[in-house]
Amino acid sequence: VGQNLVTIKQIDSTNTFLKNLLSNSKPVPEGTVIMAEEQYAGRGQQQNGWHAEPGKNLTFSLLLNPSFLPVNQQFDLVRVVSLGVHNALKQHLGSLLKIKWPNDVYYADKKLGGILIENIVQGSTIKHAVVGIGINVNQDVFPAHVPNPASVKQILQRDYDLRLLLSEICSHIEAAYLRLKAGNVTEIREEYLAALYWLNEEREYKSNNSVFTGNITGVKENGLLVVNSDNRELMFDLKQIEFLNK
Numbered sequence: 001v002g003q004n005l006v007t008i009k010q011i012d013s014t015n016t017f018l019k020n021l022l023s024n025s026k027p028v029p030e031g032t033v034i035m036a037e038e039q040y041a042g043r044g045q046q047q048n049g050w051h052a053e054p055g056k057n058l059t060f061s062l063l064l065n066p067s068f069l070p071v072n073q074q075f076d077l078v079r080v081v082s083l084g085v086h087n088a089l090k091q092h093l094g095s096l097l098k099i100k101w102p103n104d105v106y107y108a109d110k111k112l113g114g115i116l117i118e119n120i121v122q123g124s125t126i127k128h129a130v131v132g133i134g135i136n137v138n139q140d141v142f143p144a145h146v147p148n149p150a151s152v153k154q155i156l157q158r159d160y161d162l163r164l165l166l167s168e169i170c171s172h173i174e175a176a177y178l179r180l181k182a183g184n185v186t187e188i189r190e191e192y193l194a195a196l197y198w199l200n201e202e203r204e205y206k207s208n209n210s211v212f213t214g215n216i217t218g219v220k221e222n223g224l225l226v227v228n229s230d231n232r233e234l235m236f237d238l239k240q241i242e243f244l245n246k
């Protein structure tokens with residue numbers, strides 16, 4: 001991953017760009033990375049936008065062809081990519097780095113980065129996965145509308161080389177991906193769970209406009225979040241639950 005690197009000065013969204021290449025049947029080698037210095041229409045989860053100051057952050061998309069992965073196990077790819085980003089950043093940032101379910105990268109209570117995976121499905125397997133990653137690296141200030149952001153620079157108090165961080169993230173994603181491909185899915189699931197933000201902690205959540213207290217105890221094979229509340233096991237998808245940060 002990352003051996004074939006295309007850098008673009010300005011683009012709407014690297015995910016959109018890579019998806020368009022594929023739909024125009026352009027041959028794109030697996031592991032290709034499209035990186036943008038500036039995205040003017042970066043996209044996030046749940047129809048959100050992705051804001052990043054030009055030239056200071058990592059905004060890139062990479063191509064995987066996980067045709068060995070049945071569509072109903074697509075969440076394992078979310079696990080692999082989250083773990084890859086997490087493991088790369090953890091070397092520099094230490095144990096306060098967590099994965100906020102399903103695939104945000106958090107440092108303490110702040111968001112350092114996010115992931116947007118768009119799958120192109122053929123039959124019952126995933127033909128292409130366009131894996132979009134945005135990491136706040138050297139940005140000092142964020143607009144007020146961005147919810148609780150943090151950057152690597154704000155934490156380390158120094159600039160970090162974007163190319164170096166990109167290659168570290170690519171290597172860690174590749175390592176985790178190859179483990180999944182080799183069939184070590186149990187390990188990947190365990191490691192993902194162990195890295196989760198708020199795992200086994202008594203915390204407040206909001207669902208259906210009501211606030212409740214619970215503990216994250218697991219993540220189902222298909223990616224649903226399992227929260228134990230009043231000795232009941234509740235399950236949520238991304239639209240159904242909100243983490244209440246104090």
Ligand code: BTN
Pocket residue numbers: 012013014015016039041042043044045046048050058059060061104113114115116131132133134
């Ligand atoms: C999220 O946290 O909601 C996911 C953010 C994903 C942002 C990245 S930046 C590179 C790629 N291109 C996009 O338009 N989005 C992803």
